[in-house]
Amino acid sequence: MPVEEEIPTESFDDIKQIGKIPVRNLWLLMLYASDIYRELDAANIAVEENPDDIPDLVAEMLCRRVEHRIQRNLSYSYQSRDAVLSRVRGRIDLLGTERGRLLERGKIACRFDELTIDTPRNRYVRAALEAISQVVKRKDLAHRCRSLDIRLRRMGVSQIRSSRSEVSVDRFGRHDAEDKPMVTAAHLAFNLALPTESKGIRQLLSTERDNLPWLRKLFEKGVAGFYSTVLSNRCYRVSAGRMLKWQIRDKSSGMDKILPSMKTDIIIDNTDLGYRIVIDTKFNSVVTSGWYRDETLRSGYLYQMYAYLRSQEGSDDPLNENAGGLFIHPSIGKDVNEYVVIDNHKIQFATVNLEATASDIRNRLLYIIESAGIKNIA
Numbered sequence: 262m263p264v265e266e267e268i269p270t271e272s273f274d275d276i277k278q279i280g281k282i283p284v285r286n287l288w289l290l291m292l293y294a295s296d297i298y299r300e301l302d303a304a305n306i307a308v309e310e311n312p313d314d315i316p317d318l319v320a321e322m323l324c325r326r327v328e329h330r331i332q333r334n335l336s337y338s339y340q341s342r343d344a345v346l347s348r349v350r351g352r353i354d355l356l357g358t359e360r361g362r363l364l365e366r367g368k369i370a371c372r373f374d375e376l377t378i379d380t381p382r383n384r385y386v387r388a389a390l391e392a393i394s395q396v397v398k399r400k401d402l403a404h405r406c407r408s409l410d411i412r413l414r415r416m417g418v419s420q421i422r423s424s425r426s427e428v429s430v431d432r433f434g435r436h437d438a439e440d441k442p443m444v445t446a447a448h449l450a451f452n453l454a455l456p457t458e459s460k461g462i463r464q465l466l467s468t469e470r471d472n473l474p475w476l477r478k479l480f481e482k483g484v485a486g487f488y489s490t491v492l493s494n495r496c497y498r499v500s501a502g503r504m505l506k507w508q509i510r511d512k513s514s515g516m517d518k519i520l521p522s523m524k525t526d527i528i529i530d531n532t533d534l535g536y537r538i539v540i541d542t543k544f545n546s547v548v549t550s551g552w553y554r555d556e557t558l559r560s561g562y563l564y565q566m567y568a569y570l571r572s573q574e575g576s577d578d579p580l581n582e583n584a585g586g587l588f589i590h591p592s593i594g595k596d597v598n599e600y601v602v603i604d605n606h607k608i609q610f611a612t613v614n615l616e617a618t619a620s621d622i623r624n625r626l627l628y629i630i631e632s633a634g635i636k637n638i639a
Contacts, residue, residue, distance in 0.1 A: 271528055276302060289315065289619050290483035291452045295445065298486055319449050320397045324405050326443035327386060327413075335383055335416070336437040339374040346371050378416055381423035382444060387413040388422035389447035425451075445447040451559050477544040484589055485527045487626055496533040497635070503528050525567060530580055531635055537584040538633050539569050547590040547597050547612050562588060587633045589626075591615050596625075598632060609633050 292298050292315055303521075316610035330336075336475035343354065345363060351373025357363075358370040387410055393558035414420065485501040492499050505523035517577050517584075527540035543562065551557035585607035590597075592614040600609035611629040613622060 289622065290479050290615075292319070292451060292578070293484070293486040294479055294482035295449045295486065298490055303552075314398075316393060317394045317399050317402055319446060320393045320402050320406055320560065323386075323389060323393065323443070323446040323450050324402070324409055326446050327390065327409050330439065330443055331412070333391065333417075335376070335413075335418075335441065336380065336440050337378050338382075340377050341372065342375050343370070343372050345369070374380055381417050381427040382440060383413065383418045384421055385423040385425075385428045386443055386447045387418045389419070389450040390501055393450040411455045454602070472550075477542075480544045481526050481542040484540070487623075488527060488529060488540075488630065491627070492529065492635070495608055496531060498528075498532065500528050501526065505569060505573060506576075523572070524582050525569065529630070529635060534634075534635050535580060535583055537580040538587050538630070538635060539566065539584060540587045540589060541566065541569075542589050544591060546593045547588070547610050549594060566608050567603060567606075568604040570608075571604065585609065587611065589613060600627065600633075607634070 286609075301508070343357070344350075345361070345368050347368060349369060350371045352370055352371065354370035358368075361370065363369055390406045390410040390413070393408070394403045397403050397406065428444060482501075485499070489499040489501070503525050505525060507520070507523070525539050526542050528539045529540065531537070541562070547558070548556040549559055566588065570581075571586055571588055573584070575581075587609045588611070590612045592612040596612050596614055598609070599610045600607055602608075609632070611632070613625045613629065615622065617625070
């Protein structure tokens with residue numbers, strides 16, 4: 262029997278446009294997508310009940326990480342510098358020395374590596390403290406962020422903010438592995454600090470016109486992070502971004518260069534029941550207009566999931582014989598939860614309302630996965 266549920270809108274009178282995502286629930290997805298969410302224990306339930314506390318939570322965790330690193334000494338690194346000195350240090354810049362006629366004044370241009378605390382990583386974290394201090398609600402927490410910001414500046418970390426690309430190419434070694442949680446918290450702090458408007462007033466356009474591709478990736482990582490955390494420490498295995506192999510018996514010499522690969526968004530295995538769910542997240546409407554009817558499922562998605570499921574039959578993994586497919590879309594006007602069984606494989610299309618409260622989003626994600634075949638999650 263078709264399931265079609267109208268979305269309640271009593272608490273969201275300022276949300277009029279269908280297909281737009283409130284900023285505050287993007288924050289919730291950012292938390293689900295982050296590594297920090299996996300570190301939360303009892304605290305995550307309270308935060309989900311009140312998404313406005315998320316910036317405060319992230320700020321507190323960032324402060325805690327920074328304080329921990331200050332106690333253990335912030336990481337130093339060598340930075341290349343050019344300077345005019347009265348003695349030789351490092352390599353001599355002959356061209357710069359001659360152009361400035363520095364020898365006549367007893368000076369020389371040098372290029373050298375200097376051990377400094379003013380690294381791109383530390384500048385990025387310092388800027389994150391400054392940014393998130395402007396959006397937290399608790400005054401004591403905002404003061405704590407600003408105090409740590411000032412403390413880093415006095416230690417020698419400049420106010421020049423490092424770009425995300427500079428930090429992304431910075432690799433963590435054994436000696437500075439403890440910096441990684443601090444940088445992760447700084448990434449999330451910047452994401453939360455970008456939208457400073459009140460909840461529900463400012464909205465970001467949906468990806469129907471492909472203008473915000475990062476939202477699709479955020480939705481995928483948010484759903485994967487949620488299920489990875491909720492289903493942990495049970496009889497489940499949750500994996501994201503797994504590559505599937507074609508069951509190939511024969512091929513031509515040039516096929517490897519042109520054969521498409523298969524990569525799933527999320528796979529959840531129930532080892533007790535011997536059941537597998539292949540999940541694909543799509544950040545668009547679950548239905549589209551058809552040739553002969555107003556609404557129809559996107560045929561390409563159905564073919565895609567059918568290929569995922571049938572192509573794995575006969576492999577060494579017995580779970581592939583008892584597998585189902587699940588598409589998760591954001592709701593646009595109404596919630597949908599429909600399924601069809603094709604060749605003994607259940608393929609389900611479901612939606613989650615990102616305009617709802619954080620607790621409703623959590624309950625909906627749990628309901629979807631239970632209806633797909635993952636039982637006893639509570």
